[in-house]
Amino acid sequence: MPINPIPMKKYLSLLGLLSLSLMLSCNQQASEKQEAKKEALKFAKTKGYLKNNCLSCHSETAGEGERLAPPFFAIRKHYLKRYPNEEAFTKAMKSFLLNPQKDHALMQGAVDKFGLMPPLNYPEGQLEDIVEYLYEVEQPKPQHKVASDKSLAKAKKMALATKKVLGKNLMTALQDSGKYHALSFCNVRAIPLTDSMSQNLAHSIKRVSDKARNPNNRASQFERDILAQFRTQLENGEEPEGQIAKLASGDYAYYPIITNAMCLQCHGEIGKDLDSDFYKELKKLYPQDEAIGYQTNQLRGMWVVELSESN
Ligand code: HEC
Ligand code: HEC
Numbered sequence: 229m230p231i232n233p234i235p236m237k238k239y240l241s242l243l244g245l246l247s248l249s250l251m252l253s254c255n256q257q258a259s260e261k262q263e264a265k266k267e268a269l270k271f272a273k274t275k276g277y278l279k280n281n282c283l284s285c286h287s288e289t290a291g292e293g294e295r296l297a298p299p300f301f302a303i304r305k306h307y308l309k310r311y312p313n314e315e316a317f318t319k320a321m322k323s324f325l326l327n328p329q330k331d332h333a334l335m336q337g338a339v340d341k342f343g344l345m346p347p348l349n350y351p352e353g354q355l356e357d358i359v360e361y362l363y364e365v366e367q368p369k370p371q372h373k374v375a376s377d378k379s380l381a382k383a384k385k386m387a388l389a390t391k392k393v394l395g396k397n398l399m400t401a402l403q404d405s406g407k408y409h410a411l412s413f414c415n416v417r418a419i420p421l422t423d424s425m426s427q428n429l430a431h432s433i434k435r436v437s438d439k440a441r442n443p444n445n446r447a448s449q450f451e452r453d454i455l456a457q458f459r460t461q462l463e464n465g466e467e468p469e470g471q472i473a474k475l476a477s478g479d480y481a482y483y484p485i486i487t488n489a490m491c492l493q494c495h496g497e498i499g500k501d502l503d504s505d506f507y508k509e510l511k512k513l514y515p516q517d518e519a520i521g522y523q524t525n526q527l528r529g530m531w532v533v534e535l536s537e538s539n
Contacts, residue, residue, distance in 0.1 A: 270357060270361075271361055271364070271365055273357070274354075274357045274358055274360075274361040275361070275365075277354065277357075277358070278300070278358065278361075281348070282300075284296070285297040285345075286298065286299055286300055286303075287299065288300065288301060288367070288368050288369065288370045289370075295342075296342060297338065297342050297345065298335060298338045298342070299367070299368075299369075299370045300362060300367040300368075301367040301368060301369050301370060302335075302370075303335065303362070303367075304362050304363075304366075304367050306334050306335055307320065307321055307334060307362070307363075308363075310334060314363055317359070317363050318356075318359050318360070318363065320334065321359045321362065322355055322356075322359050325348070325350075325355060325358070325359070326347075326355070327347065328344055328345045328346070328347055329344070330344055333345075380469075380470050380471075380472055380481055382481075382535070383470065383472075383481030383482075383483055383531070383533040383535065384470055384481075384483055386433060386531075386533055387433070387470075387483040387531040387533060390433060390531070391485075391531075432533075432534045433531060433532070433533050433534075434531070434532050435485065435529050435530070435531055435532070436448075436451050436455075436529055436530060436532055437455075437485075437518075437519060437528060437529030437530075438452050438455050438456075438529070439518040439519050439520075439521075440516075440518055440519060440529070441495075441514050441517045441518070441519035442514060443516050445529070447529070447530075450473075450475075451482070451530070451532065454471055454473075454482050454530065455527065455529070455530060457471075458482075458484045458527050458530065459527045462484070462486070462525070462526070462527055468484040468527075470482055470483040470484065478534050478535065479534070479535040480532055480533065480534055480535065481531075481532075481533040481535060482530050482531065482532055482533075483530055483531040483533065484527055484530050485527070485528045485529045485530055485531060486525060486526065486527060486528065487522050487523070487524050487525065487526050487527075487528045488524055488525075489524055491522065491524075491528065492522060492523070492524065493506075494510070495519050495520055495521075495522045495528065496520065496521070496522055496523070497520070497521055497522075497523075498520060498521075502520060507520075
């Protein structure tokens, strides 16, 4: 060991200092590690407690219709939004849990839907641990919701891809040969599904409307209800997002179709955007047509995507 350049005494004190600081940082690290371990243990215990005492009502795996209370994921989100600060969060949730009362409840919608949570007894110190856990630890998302979001994203992708092809075909047809020839281009069945659409994304895709041109595209009563919801959202200035439904015949995604200026020459007001002579021709092809009188940014109909099992 090359100790020669440093005098022995100095070397020793240096060594001492070094090992002292090493020891100190080691100790600090060890205690931090221990702290973290204790915290993790406490959280694991609380998680177990919630599982045995709360999840019978607050289950995140129960379906929408089977649930007896909102899942903790939603509760945590509501509380964090209202009380981002830990102290305020703790105070509000603790006071509710000690004495659940309607006017103390943050989630009035849940109270109306499920009724008020019954008062429970908590072992000493347990309430503090629960509230800390719900503040600190991200809660699992309701499972059916996760699947729906994924399916909805896929359905949206598919609807947009189809819309793009449709729009492009329509535009080219209108430019090349005018609207008389473009007539058939607004028919989805005339469009071959592109690769991106057919890649295992869905069983089928169709369009429906509550004012259909082709009677085959008429919306069912169930679909009309969804259209009505989209229309209300649009009228309130929101952008309708789309919806998922599980029916006996399969899982379906619904995605709104909104008009733009290009649509009006075939779906607008007769004599204005929609040429009367042209409409006479159109009417020959579609004697039962109802799909006129639209303006821009209105709900024309929706895509109905039947999702494949892989969703
Ligand atoms: C018997 C069913 C049931 C059990 C068991 C239950 N809850 Fe609830 N809980 C509800 C219902 C119903 C609501 C929604 C209505 C409300 O807010 O009172 C609710 C709401 C809550 C809320 C939100 C209150 C608010 O501000 O609106 C919290 C927090 C909560 N529960 C925590 C717990 C915890 C923690 C446990 C277990 C120690 C638990 N619950 C056990 C039924 C239950
Ligand atoms: C060149 C004329 C033309 C243009 C432009 C046009 N459409 Fe159509 N549209 C039609 C025809 C024809 C049908 C009937 C297709 C069929 O037989 O399925 C139709 C059907 C539809 C349907 C299916 C429901 C129904 O009424 O049968 C929707 C939804 C639709 N169009 C939306 C639009 C939108 C949105 C635009 C603008 C982006 C648009 N269309 C532009 C001619 C047109």
